[in-house]
Amino acid sequence: MTDTAASLPISERRTQSQAWWNTVNAWLLLLPAAVLLVAFTHWPILATIRHSLFITRRNGTEVYVGLDSYQAMAADPIFWKALVNNFWFALGTIPTSITLALIMAIWVNRNMRGRGFLRLAYFTPTVLPMIAVANIWLFFYTPDYGALDQLRGLFGLGGWNWLGDPSTVMGCLIVMVIWKEAGFFMIFYLAALQQLSPDLEEAAAIEGASRWYTFRRITFPLLMPTTLFVAINAVINSFKLVDHLVIMTKGGPNNASTLLLYYIYEVAFTFQDSSYAATLTVVLLMLLSVIALIKFGYLDRRIHYQ
Amino acid sequence: MRGRTHPVEAVAAWLLALIWLAPLAYAFWSALHPAAYATSFSLSAPWTLENFARAWNQAPFARYYLNTVVLVTLILVGQLILSTLAAYAFARFRFKGSGIAFALVLLQLMIMPDVLIVENYRAIARLGLLDTIPAIALPYLASAFGIFLLRQTFKSVPQELVEAARVEGAGPLGILWRVYVPLARPTYVAFGLVSVSYHWNNFLWPLIVTNSVEARPLTVGLAVFGAPETGVDWSVITAATVMTMAPLLIAFLLFQRQFVQSFMRAGIR
Structure with missing residues (x-):
């Protein structure tokens, strides 16, 4: 966080469209890691919470049971x-x-x-x-x-x-x-x-x-x-x-x-x-x-x- | 205080060191002697490699070795590529959502895949990857820790070098490859050592997602081999234990300073 100033020159002097281009580039670089992080950390966290509120019947259907568990x-x-x-x-x-x-x-x-x-x-x-x-x-x-x-x-x-x-x-x-x-x-x-x-x-x-x-x-x-x-x-x-x-x-x-x-x-x-x-x-x-x-x-x- | 050491302290330090090495020394003793000497220490006990031969023949340790090597290589290569790209984005681009994105990355430092075994198992099952080596690797390929370490390193790269490369006509990826990556070499070494050690030793997740000789890493193979139901000799189990830890142990003895420094850098984040 300390040297954000050093990273400014890349984008600061540029026009709006270049700032937009920057964002696209950055997200493209992030994409592979982001997909896997979401798939195996963030999504599982949310899915855990969701599954704790449901039970799975023997026939495979899920039933909402609230806080029963x-x-x-x-x-x-x-x-x-x-x-x-x-x-x-x-x-x-x-x-x-x-x-x-x-x-x-x-x-x-x-x-x-x-x-x-x-x-x-x-x-x-x-x-x-x-x-x-x-x-x-x-x-x-x-x-x-x-x-x-x-x-x-x-x-x-x-x-x-x-x-x-x-x-x-x-x-x-x-x-x-x-x-x-x-x-x-x-x-x-x-x-x-x-x-x-x-x-x-x-x-x-x-x-x-x-x-x-x-x-x-x-x-x-x-x-x-x-x-x-x-x-x-x-x-x-x-x-x-x-x-x-x-x-x-x-x-x-x-x-x-x-x-x-x-x-x-x-x-x-x-x-x-x-x-x-x-x-x-x-x-x-x-x-x-x-x-x-x-x-x-x-x-x-x-x-x-x- | 660094200079003077009381003799009593020196003795205590050595005593503690010997106690600390005793379990390991014991493992080597038992692995290198016939079963009859597993519990009785005698200087005249004959040395033997028989236990290793028997362990090697009774379970597919060659396959387990191969699996572990493939696993740690896959994870390391994946982590290095993904972390490098992501760290570059965080270190040198100003873009919308970078703050939130970085906070979401850091979340993985506290809630690691190790504790999300239930949902990750479901995910791997849905992908149809159960009982494969990629199944063990997938949850670990994006490493918050790697991204964090490399981002810090990349931020310290002098702007002049970046400008010089740009003047020579390098694009964003060219700059990353020619300027940032070479300068971050010590960080790559530190991260690599920690990652390889961690995944060579990892056990619970591989135990959960693998079920066959073709996918099992060494640690899981050792647990299956040593289970009491198998009735294998104690000496043979110790030999297998020594085989499991030997590669890392040898690497550690050879590159002691590197290991200690890497673990230290890895810890202080």
Whole structure:
């Protein structure tokens, strides 16, 4: 937006007909992308809302049912379970992975021996497919034979069905996702740290400030924009990340690990109820819109101090 | 602070790094040793490639590889062409409706095709494309992210270069091809790396729209292969897992700096 002035000379001096010609050219350039964007983003959004108000009879005809599906959803305990799970999943993964990411970035930013290796180690999980990650961790959590139970065995403890028990399944998945995501968030902190002036810390050191005090009063506040940026992206991710459920738990046991997007997938493609799946999708779209509003309307104006 | 590091901190940093590599190291261990050693670590355990051979023979991984390569290539080429044209329109043309059009493009950054699986499945079914590689690619071909990144890059191209090309008689597309595209090379590399990584790893949508060996990408093939019902050995499944992630992992090890910088640029938008 900043340099619209630079793009003016193309059109400004020209006559009306050339401005019109410009518009035609621009829309021709946009056309291919626009068609696909409308077909696979905008139209589906509207179609989702429409389908949530209809049900499909067995003979294929659609019947308008108004908000019936929403009432059914409000009475559906699995929907609420998925929503609450999404909340705990976000709360379990985001603060911890952000904290770890910050610590990692501070370490990697130091003149420490082997920091290239450290960065490599922390970042590697980011490039792996979630489905491969799930396969590897699935084996850690296997009762009796898995690495975790073998470790427990060393202390004389018995086997435990980590993913089969509602009390441990979410925790296990959270640990895995933290491992997958922390290194990704690290690189944003690393970029921010490299932009900070070393003078600030030197000055603080000369004034005799302790390192913890320097971090708490200088470094961390200056990193606030990065923290908010990472947090928003982490929240969006927490709604999209369901690949692992397909092979690790299928949302179970007893829906203890199901998430909203996974439930949508199940309703649409296992239970074949696309009307109800549309209703559930509307909720997901609303949640994402709220995040978008917070991101663009509020944070983008606030987080840049400069 | 950059200079001094407490020894305790150095130890902690290394410990965390080792913990972070452990799952991966474990996967390689299990893939490269006979099944009997999958859970018991012994330095005398014999090394073997047998698990890879068995995985390769028990499922059509060659076909899955081919499918994934075709898929990521198709998506990348489509995204590059469509994003370049659209970004050029937004960066260098003043036209009616550009503001609204750009806002509508940005909408896809928040509501990605990944969450519109129900309606996109219907659309693909109506087009009669179910169970094909183009079906996996179509919803991703127009990338708001690519348009956004390239628009920013194009806007920073000096106007003098554009004028010079125009004086030499280049039309709008000639200017795009001769001036803008060459100058945006780093952006293309960054976007390309992120796009290839994303679609190499993507799983849920390909799982939904494919149903046969001919269309399935590696990730879906791996999930089908590793399903508990198949009763395949753990070591063989790990070997398949390693095969699935190996190409990206090797690329990452070779071009580490490029990867990290690309992901960073991709994230900060």
